[in-house]
Amino acid sequence: xxxxxxxxxxxxxxxxxxxxxxxxxxxxxxxxxxxxxxxxxxxxxxxxxxxxxxxxxxxxxxxxxxxxxxxxxxxxxxxxxxxxxxxxxxxxxxxxxxxxxxxxxxxxxxxxxxxxxxxxxxxxxxxxxxxxxxxxxxxxxxxxxxxxxxxxxxxxxxxxxxxxxxxxxxxxxxxxxxxxxxxxxxxxxxxxxxxxxxxxxxxxxxxxxxxxxxxxxxxxxxxxxxxxxxxxxxxxxxxxxxxxxxxxxxxxxxxxxxxxxxxxxxxxxxxxxxxxxxxxxxxxxxxxxxxxxxxxxxxxxxxxxxxxxxxxxxxxxxxxxxxxxxxxxxxxxxxxxxxxxxxxxxxxxxxxxxxxxxxxxxxxxxxxxxxxxxxxxxxxxxxxxxxxxxxxxxxxxxxxxxxxxxxxxxxxxxxxxxxxxxxxxxxxxxxxxxxxxxxxxxxxxxxxxxxxxxxxxxxxxxxxxxxxxxxxxxxxxxxxxxxxxxxxxxxxxxxxxxxxxxxxxxxxxxxxxxxxxxxxxxxxxxxxxxxxxxxxxxxxxxxxxxxxxxxxxxxxxxxx
Numbered sequence: 001x002x003x004x005x006x007x008x009x010x011x012x013x014x015x016x017x018x019x020x021x022x023x024x025x026x027x028x029x030x031x032x033x034x035x036x037x038x039x040x041x042x043x044x045x046x047x048x049x050x051x052x053x054x055x056x057x058x059x060x061x062x063x064x065x066x067x068x069x070x071x072x073x074x075x076x077x078x079x080x081x082x083x084x085x086x087x088x089x090x091x092x093x094x095x096x097x098x099x100x101x102x103x104x105x106x107x108x109x110x111x112x113x114x115x116x117x118x119x120x121x122x123x124x125x126x127x128x129x130x131x132x133x134x135x136x137x138x139x140x141x142x143x144x145x146x147x148x149x150x151x152x153x154x155x156x157x158x159x160x161x162x163x164x165x166x167x168x169x170x171x172x173x174x175x176x177x178x179x180x181x182x183x184x185x186x187x188x189x190x191x192x193x194x195x196x197x198x199x200x201x202x203x204x205x206x207x208x209x210x211x212x213x214x215x216x217x218x219x220x221x222x223x224x225x226x227x228x229x230x231x232x233x234x235x236x237x238x239x240x241x242x243x244x245x246x247x248x249x250x251x252x253x254x255x256x257x258x259x260x261x262x263x264x265x266x267x268x269x270x271x272x273x274x275x276x277x278x279x280x281x282x283x284x285x286x287x288x289x290x291x292x293x294x295x296x297x298x299x300x301x302x303x304x305x306x307x308x309x310x311x312x313x314x315x316x317x318x319x320x321x322x323x324x325x326x327x328x329x330x331x332x333x334x335x336x337x338x339x340x341x342x343x344x345x346x347x348x349x350x351x352x353x354x355x356x357x358x359x360x361x362x363x364x365x366x367x368x369x370x371x372x373x374x375x376x377x378x379x380x381x382x383x384x385x386x387x388x389x390x391x392x393x394x395x396x397x398x399x400x401x402x403x404x405x406x407x408x409x410x411x412x413x414x415x416x417x418x419x420x421x422x423x424x425x426x427x428x429x430x431x432x433x434x435x436x437x438x439x440x441x442x443x444x445x446x447x448x449x450x451x452x453x454x455x456x457x458x459x460x461x462x463x464x465x466x467x468x469x470x471x472x473x474x475x476x477x478x479x480x481x482x483x484x485x486x487x488x489x490x491x492x493x494x495x496x497x498x499x500x501x502x503x504x505x506x507x508x509x510x511x512x513x514x515x516x517x518x519x520x521x522x523x524x525x526x527x528x529x530x531x532x533x534x535x536x537x538x539x540x541x542x543x544x545x546x547x548x549x550x551x552x553x554x555x556x557x558x559x560x
Contacts, residue, residue, distance in 0.1 A: 003154070003155045004153075004154050004155065004344060004345060004348060005341040005344075005345075006341075007341040007342040007345060008341055008342065008344045008345030008348060009345065010345065011342055011345030011346050011348075011349060012345045012348050012349050012352070015190055015346075015349035015352070015353065016168075016349075018186055019172075019183050019186050019187065019353070020171070022182070022183055022186060023171075023172055023175055023179045023182075023183045026175070026178055026179050026182045026183070027175040027176075027178070027179050047178070047181040047182075047271070047274060047275055047279075047283070048279065048283075049275075049279050049280075049282035049283040049286060050185065050283070050286060051181045051182050051184065051185055051283070052181065052271050052272055052275060052279065052280060052282075052283025052284070052286075052287075053282075053283040053284065053285070053286030053287040053290065054181075054184045054185040054187075054188040054286075054287075054290075055180065055181045055184035055185075055271045055357075055361070056091075056268060056271050056272075056283070056284065056287035057184075057188050057191075057287050057290045057291070057294075058184035058187045058188045058191065058353070058354070058357035058358070058361070059184070059267060059268065059271065059357060059358055059360075059361030059362070060087075060268065060358070061191060061294065061298075061354050061358070062142045062145070062146060062354050062355050062357075062358035063142065063145035063146040063148070063149045063351065063354065063355055064141065064142070064145055065294070065298045065354070066149060066195070066297075066298055066332055066351055066354060067145060067148070067149045067329050067332050067333065068145070068329060069081075069083070069084075069298045069299060069302070070298050070299065070301050070302035070305070070329075070331050070332035071302060071327075071328035071329035071330070071331055071332070072243075072299075072302065072328065073229075073298070073299040073300065073301070073302025073303050073305075073306070073331070074302040074303065074305050074306045074309075074328040074331040075240065075302075075306075075328040076229070076234075076240040076243065076244065077226070077228065077229030077230060077231065077299075077303055077306075078229060078230050078231070078232060078295070078299060078303065078559055079231060079232050079233070079234060079240070079244050079249075080244065080299060081232075081294075081295035081299045082232065082244065082249045082254060083254070083257070083258075084291055084292070084294040084295050084298075084299075085291070085292065085295065085552055085555060085556075086249070086250075086254050086255070086258050087258050087261075087262060087288075087291050088288040088289070088291040088292050088548055088552065089288075089548065089549065089552060090255070090258035090259055090261075090262050090263070091262055091284050091285070091287055091288040091291065092284075092285065092288055092545045092548060092549075093259065093263075094259070094262045094263040094269075094284060095280070095281045095284040095285060095288075095537075095541070096281075096535055096537060096545075097440075097535055098263040098264075098269070098440070099269075099272055099277065099280050099281065099284065100277060100534035100535060101440055101528065101530055101534065102269065102272075102273055103272075103273070103275075103276070103277050103280065104529055104530075104534055105528050105529055107273065108273055108368075108372065109266055109270075109368055109369055109372050109373050110126070110130065110264060110265070110266045110269070110369070111123040111124070111126055111127040111130070111369060111373040112372070112373060113436075113439070114126055114435070114439070114450070115373075116527040116528060117439040117445075117527055117528055118435075118439065118445075118446075118447040118450045119447040120377075121447065121451070122435075122447050122450045122451060122454070123373065124373075124374075124377075124378075125451070125454065126432075126454065127369055127370075127373040127374055128374070129428070129454075130266060130369055131366060131369055131370060131374070133425065133428075134267065134362055134365060134366050134369075134399075135366060135399050135402055135403060135406075136406060137425065138267070138362055138425075139359065139362050139363065139366070139399060139400070139402075139403040140403045140406050140407040141407075142355060142358045142359055142362060143162055143165065143166060143355070143359060143403050143404065143407050144162070144407040144408065145355075146161070146165055146351070146352075146354075146355030146358075146359075147159075147161035147162040147165065147355075147407075148161075149332070149333060149351050149355075150165070150348065150351055150352060150355070152330075152333035152336070152337070153333055153336040153337055153344065153347070153348055153351070154348055162404055162407065163404065165352065165355050165356055165359060166359065166400045166401075166403070166404050168352075168356050169356045169359035169360045169363060169400065170363070170396060170397060170400050172356065172360045173359075173360045173363045173364050173367075173396045174393050174396060174397075176364075176389075180357075180360050180361060180364055181271065183357075184357050184361075186353075187353040187354070187356065187357040188290070188353075188357075190346070190349045190350050190353040191297075191350045191353050191354050191357075192290075192293070192297065192350075193346065193350065194346045194347040194348075194349055194350020194351070194353075195297030195298065195347075195350055196296070196297060197339070197343050197346055197347060197350075198297075198301055198332070198335055198336060198339065198347050198350075199215075199296055199297055199300050199301050199304075200215055201335060201338060201339055201343070202218075202300065202301040202304035202305065202335050203215040203218030203219055203222070203300070203304055204218055205218070205304065205308060205313070205335075205338070206218040206221050206222060206225075206304050206307055206308060207221060209308060209311060209313045210225075218304070219300075221307075222300070222303055222304060222307060225307050225311075226303060226306060226307050226310075229303050229306060230303075230559050231559065231560075232249075232555070232556055232559045232560055233246055233247065233249065233250075233556075233560055234246055236480055236483060239486055241483050241495065242483055242484075242485045242486075242493065242495050242496070243495070243496065244497070245480070245483070245495035245497055245498055246480070248495065248497045248498055248501065249497070250556075252497060252498065252500075252501040253496070253497030253498060253499070253500035253501040253504075254497055256429055256430055256433050256500050256501065256504050257426070257429060257497070257500065259433055259437075260429040260430075260432055260433040260436075261425075261429075263436070264432055264433060264436040266365045266368065266369055267361060267362055267365040270361075270364070270365055270368060271283070271361075272284060278538065281537065281538075281541055282540075282541065285541060285544045285545065285548075288544075288548050289544075289548065292548065292551055292552070298332075301331065301332055301335050302328070302331045302332065304335070305320070305331035305332075305334060305335055306331070309326070309331075316334065319334045319337075320334060336348075336351075359400070363396045363399055363400055364396070366395060366396070366399045367391075367392040367393070367395040367396045367399070368392065370391075370392075370395045371388050371391045371392040371395060372388070375388070375391050376388060426461070426496060426499075426500055427458055427461040427462065427465075428454070428457065428458050428461070429500060430457050430460075430461065430500050430501075430503035430504035430506075430507055431453040431454050431455075431456065431457020431458060431461075431503070431507045432453075432454065432457075433504065434453045434457065434504055434507035434508050434511055435450045435453040435454060435507075435511070438508070438511055438512075438515075439528075440528075440530065441530070442515075443522045444515045444516065444519050444520070444521075444522040445511060445515050445519075446514060446515045446518045446519050448514055448518060449510070449511035449512075449514040449515045449518070450511070452507070452510050452511060452514055453507040453510065453511050456506070456507060456510055457503050457504075457506070457507040460502075460503045460506050460507070461499065461500075461503050464494055464499040464502060464503065465499065467494075468482075468488075468491050468492060468493045468494075469491075472492065473492040473493065473494065474492045476492070476494070477492060481494055481498060482494055483495065
């Protein structure tokens with residue numbers, strides 16, 4: 001069932017040739033225009049709005065969405081789509097308020113922003129931290145989860161999948177951001193086309209099981225047979241409340257997750273930092289529209305798999321088992337295995353595209369931070385542009401080799417990929433976001449306050465994580481700040497997103513107090529140029545933003 005046929009290999013070969021040949025064409029076409037480091041790392045002035053938007057989505061969507069979010073759709077339903085839907089609104093905010101500050105002040109990396117706004121110590125600490133996080137957590141999880149997903153539908157060995165995708169990603173990354181950005185357009189095309197094919201199959205299977213046909217009937221049957229899986233906001237007695245705690249999704253920690261990821265993350269912002277403001281904003285708005293489409297591709301198949309599993313359709317009861325227990329993360333691979341020859345190859349290409357694009361984007365960000373913020377500032381301050389580009393290429397190869405070596409030993413598959421990434425990045429997200437948001441818009445914020453947010457926020461996150469082991473938090477249950485966690489034997493814990501919200505408030509208060517003591521009058525130069533005229537948008541952008549807000553409001557109104 002999980003083997004590719006000749007038609008599948010032909011489809012995949014077509015995908016591979018299109019991406020490779022187009023990447024080679026872009027590389028040769030653009031090579032003569034510039035060989036500078038900013039051009040290599042940022043594709044300065046080269047990416048169009050549609051390339052920026054496509055690259056944002058291609059870099060963001062990977063195996064943790066296809067496999068992990070579909071698994072969460074199987075387990076808890078449409079509510080997990082909040083990560084995608086709130087991201088669409090977040091992208092609008094980033095385009096309006098964050099990107100203008102970066103572009104006006106010629107910011108090319110996130111550590112550079114911290115150096116310019118605070119000092120070199122803060123910048124270097126965060127540069128090292130981001131390198132470790134990107135290599136040990138993000139790059140490894142993308143690679144390993146991607147290999148598991150591709151292995152599950154192709155039958156190709158796990159190691160071969162890892163090596164193959166790593167090599168493919170290296171080839172794309174060595175061409176620089178121009179090649180990544182423009183090939184991501186093709187990657188997104190295959191990603192969406194293959195993803196929609198799987199959704200179509202899943203909904204049609206549901207319709208067929210109940211003696212009907214067509215995706216419209218399949219969707220109607222989903223809402224009828226699993227109504228609780230279409231609740232966007234959970235009540236406190238829902239067993240999944242620990243993961244998605246009610247209104248926190250709209251007014252609490254979900255904002256920190258998204259604003260930090262989309263606005264303060266080299267991996268993401270890098271796509272827009274080489275463009276002019278209007279192009280960058282249009283690209284980000286395009287990505288926001290694509291984001292709204294993602295739940296259709298990555299969540300609905302999981303809900304469909306849940307209905308088919310519960311009804312005992314076909315071999316779903318057995319196929320969903322792993323180690324004798326139902327494993328929600330098997331939902332998407334099981335559906336892929338049911339695709340007919342040709343379409344399975346298309347979905348195989350879609351998964352590969354998602355993983356390779358994310359790997360390439362992450363590797364490029366690692367190379368950018370190491371080369372511009374560590375190598376140039378510490379090891380070779382007078383490095384030539386050619387040297388910087390070569391160091392960047394070497395960093396890409398080394399980081400990918402490290403990921404291949406480390407990935408199998410982290411137990412990523414046992415923790416659940418989506419939760420694995422969210423948990424470990426969530427320990428530092430509140431402090432980083434507090435440091436950035438006050439650095440943007442409050443001139444009194446000091447470097448010591450920024451260090452407090454970075455270190456103090458991490459320690460606070462650890463404290464809240466392990467506090468239930470020492471203190472019974474059931475007294476917080478009446479006000480909704482603690483709920484029993486089924487995974488830990490019913491111990492009362494503070495939901496993950498609420499912990500982030502509490503830590504963020506703690507960091508903001510700490511930064512305010514320290515800054516008011518050190519710089520009460522705001523006399524120290526911030527190193528940034530910020531004025532209200534930067535945040536004005538075009539009429540077209542405003543209309544697009546209103547449409548996105550209207551779509552989101554409609555979704556939450558219907559599925560509240």
